[in-house]
Amino acid sequence: MIAEGREPSTVAFIAVDWGTTSARAYAVDAGGRTTAMRQAPLGVQQLKGADFAHALDRLLGDWAALPVPRFAAGMIGSRQGWVEAPYVDCPARLDTLARHVTWTPGRELAIVPGLIYRDEQGVPDVMRGEETQLAGMLGDAKGGDSFVAVMPGTHSKWVCVEGGFVTEFQTYMTGEAFAVMLEHSILGRLAARDAGDVRPGPAFSAGVAHGGTALSLLHSMFGARTLALTGDLAASDVADWLSGCLIGNEIAAARRWISQRGAAAGEVRVIGGNALVARYTSALSSQGVRAHPGPEDAVVRGLIHLGRQAGLL
Amino acid sequence: MIAEGREPSTVAFIAVDWGTTSARAYAVDAGGRTTAMRQAPLGVQQLKGADFAHALDRLLGDWAALPVPRFAAGMIGSRQGWVEAPYVDCPARLDTLARHVTWTPGRELAIVPGLIYRDEQGVPDVMRGEETQLAGMLGDAKGGDSFVAVMPGTHSKWVCVEGGFVTEFQTYMTGEAFAVMLEHSILGRLAARDAGDVRPGPAFSAGVAHGGTALSLLHSMFGARTLALTGDLAASDVADWLSGCLIGNEIAAARRWISQRGAAAGEVRVIGGNALVARYTSALSSQGVRAHPGPEDAVVRGLIHLGRQAGLL
Numbered sequence: 001m002i003a004e005g006r007e008p009s010t011v012a013f014i015a016v017d018w019g020t021t022s023a024r025a026y027a028v029d030a031g032g033r034t035t036a037m038r039q040a041p042l043g044v045q046q047l048k049g050a051d052f053a054h055a056l057d058r059l060l061g062d063w064a065a066l067p068v069p070r071f072a073a074g075m076i077g078s079r080q081g082w083v084e085a086p087y088v089d090c091p092a093r094l095d096t097l098a099r100h101v102t103w104t105p106g107r108e109l110a111i112v113p114g115l116i117y118r119d120e121q122g123v124p125d126v127m128r129g130e131e132t133q134l135a136g137m138l139g140d141a142k143g144g145d146s147f148v149a150v151m152p153g154t155h156s157k158w159v160c161v162e163g164g165f166v167t168e169f170q171t172y173m174t175g176e177a178f179a180v181m182l183e184h185s186i187l188g189r190l191a192a193r194d195a196g197d198v199r200p201g202p203a204f205s206a207g208v209a210h211g212g213t214a215l216s217l218l219h220s221m222f223g224a225r226t227l228a229l230t231g232d233l234a235a236s237d238v239a240d241w242l243s244g245c246l247i248g249n250e251i252a253a254a255r256r257w258i259s260q261r262g263a264a265a266g267e268v269r270v271i272g273g274n275a276l277v278a279r280y281t282s283a284l285s286s287q288g289v290r291a292h293p294g295p296e297d298a299v300v301r302g303l304i305h306l307g308r309q310a311g312l313l
Numbered sequence: 314m315i316a317e318g319r320e321p322s323t324v325a326f327i328a329v330d331w332g333t334t335s336a337r338a339y340a341v342d343a344g345g346r347t348t349a350m351r352q353a354p355l356g357v358q359q360l361k362g363a364d365f366a367h368a369l370d371r372l373l374g375d376w377a378a379l380p381v382p383r384f385a386a387g388m389i390g391s392r393q394g395w396v397e398a399p400y401v402d403c404p405a406r407l408d409t410l411a412r413h414v415t416w417t418p419g420r421e422l423a424i425v426p427g428l429i430y431r432d433e434q435g436v437p438d439v440m441r442g443e444e445t446q447l448a449g450m451l452g453d454a455k456g457g458d459s460f461v462a463v464m465p466g467t468h469s470k471w472v473c474v475e476g477g478f479v480t481e482f483q484t485y486m487t488g489e490a491f492a493v494m495l496e497h498s499i500l501g502r503l504a505a506r507d508a509g510d511v512r513p514g515p516a517f518s519a520g521v522a523h524g525g526t527a528l529s530l531l532h533s534m535f536g537a538r539t540l541a542l543t544g545d546l547a548a549s550d551v552a553d554w555l556s557g558c559l560i561g562n563e564i565a566a567a568r569r570w571i572s573q574r575g576a577a578a579g580e581v582r583v584i585g586g587n588a589l590v591a592r593y594t595s596a597l598s599s600q601g602v603r604a605h606p607g608p609e610d611a612v613v614r615g616l617i618h619l620g621r622q623a624g625l626l
Binding site for chain 1: 435469486494497498530531540559570
């Protein structure tokens with residue numbers, strides 16, 4: 001969809017995916033086609049409240065001079081971002097999120113709101129950015145407007161979408177717990193750190209099986225220590241096993257949650273980068289769930305979709 | 314039981330509780346009474362394979378010259394310790410652990426073995442030190458020789474003891490996960506760090522209720538972030554809520570595990586320091602379980618008990 005290097009001579013709209021660790025800008029023509037992309041390590045965390053207008057100019061380069069609307073999703077709309085775009089309560093209709101857009105004080109940028117959902121106990125859950133990915137999947141042939149989606153990552157989101165509404169969702173700290181426990185707890189002590197992202201192997205699958213059936217992660221993840229201690233797990237496999245154990249726990253719990261909701265959990269849309277989609281597809285299939293990879297450019301699609309609703313494109 | 318400062322003129326036996334972060338030595342007379350205690354920050358982690366014989370001399374001071382047996386429990390018998398005391402398989406009879414004592418090469422110290430248990434999936438679990446605490450509780454009026462015990466801490470142990478045998482046990486990384494997630498994950502970002510150890514309050518109880526009913530800790534602990542974000546939880550209560558959430562998860566899972574084992578989980582012995590025993594007693598009672606605090610000096614009792622079996626006292 002993106003023609004890298006092509007001169008964006010007919011830019012009508014700039015879509016910005018502005019998250020915690022990085023920012024990406026996409027030039028979009030009047031037909032809704034993405035013609036070029038620029039990225040910079042100008043995430044909200046790096047900027048720490050610095051001059052966001054200046055950061056946007058750096059990200060856009062010569063696009064900054066173009067007299068076209070800029071529309072962003074992600075942590076840039078959080079309290080730590082440029083301006084707080086208040087959360088919209090669930091159930092929330094994805095198609096009408098554009099009505100709740102927040103502009104920066106100088107109208108440099110319009111920002112999509114995040115979503116908030118409170119469970120039966122009143123405990124809130126929040127998302128920022130994922131709602132735009134979901135909007136980008138509406139009408140997609142495979143999913144229609146009702147589907148269950150998982151967006152794996154630092155904080156995985158499991159979402160029930162019904163008739164174009166986000167009815168409920170849950171966050172799982174899977175990616176962050178993996179990184180933090182491997183780096184700072186006893187679990188990493190016997191682990192060899194590999195370079196690069198490898199395909200999930202047998203140690204990953206064993207971890208998924210263990211994590212998917214155990215009663216508590218607090219116990220099951222200790223296996224990454226004891227299996228290594230007894231020589232049942234090679235040092236080079238510890239990280240992969242732990243990754244499987246956490247992902248297996250997440251999927252088993254999310255499936256129970258979905259079925260309590262009365263939704264069908266036999267098919268799940270998986271939206272994310274290739275490496276994570278491969279891991280989740282493998283883990284889901286081992287638990288009898290069919291995974292459909294979502295579009296990789298779901299955020300841009302969502303920004304274009306919502307931008308049209310907002311009259312920005 | 315310990316008469317601090319009294320001169321141990323009739324020392325017949327020295328019991329050593331030698332763990333990861335500290336070491337304690339107890340002078341015991343011929344009647345099995347503890348007459349004095351000495352401690353030093355000479356844990357296995359601090360020593361990092363240094364001269365253990367020298368460290369023992371430093372810990373013992375003038376007791377080092379006494380011609381009496383020294384008997385130790387804890388991580389000093391691990392691979393990172395002085396000499397590895399091989400694990401004894403479960404079911405393991407606590408009374409006969411003394412048969413498997415390992416001596417240091419110069420016979421400076423005898424060490425109690427740890428225990429290993431493999432679950433149905435073949436995943437091992439291990440303990441070192443806790444088996445000696447359990448031996449110290451045998452015959453205790455409240456528990457008899459059959460009981461369920463929890464030893465909370467960095468790595469909580471839940472143990473089924475039947476007729477003096479450790480039949481099965483499970484480790485929960487509750488204390489370590491709490492410390493690591495609060496310090497290194499997003500959960501600590503909105504938390505105010507308090508000084509000191511406070512009694513568990515309403516935030517702790519709310520965390521217990523949430524963690525005890527949730528399907529996955531990976532999701533439930535995210536509440537420490539979102540409740541603070543929405544102002545439902547004060548910054549000063551975040552740590553307490555998270556502690557409750559983790560302990561609630563541990564107890565709920567351990568209770569299901571115990572009932573799957575066919576053991577009665579209505580009463581549990583809780584062995585540990587005062588602050589942790591208070592937290593676990595409160596959390597257990599909110600889940601309908603009666604907690605009996607175990608003896609605080611369970612390790613010394615166990616070393617004396619096993620020392621007699623081994624003919625060292």
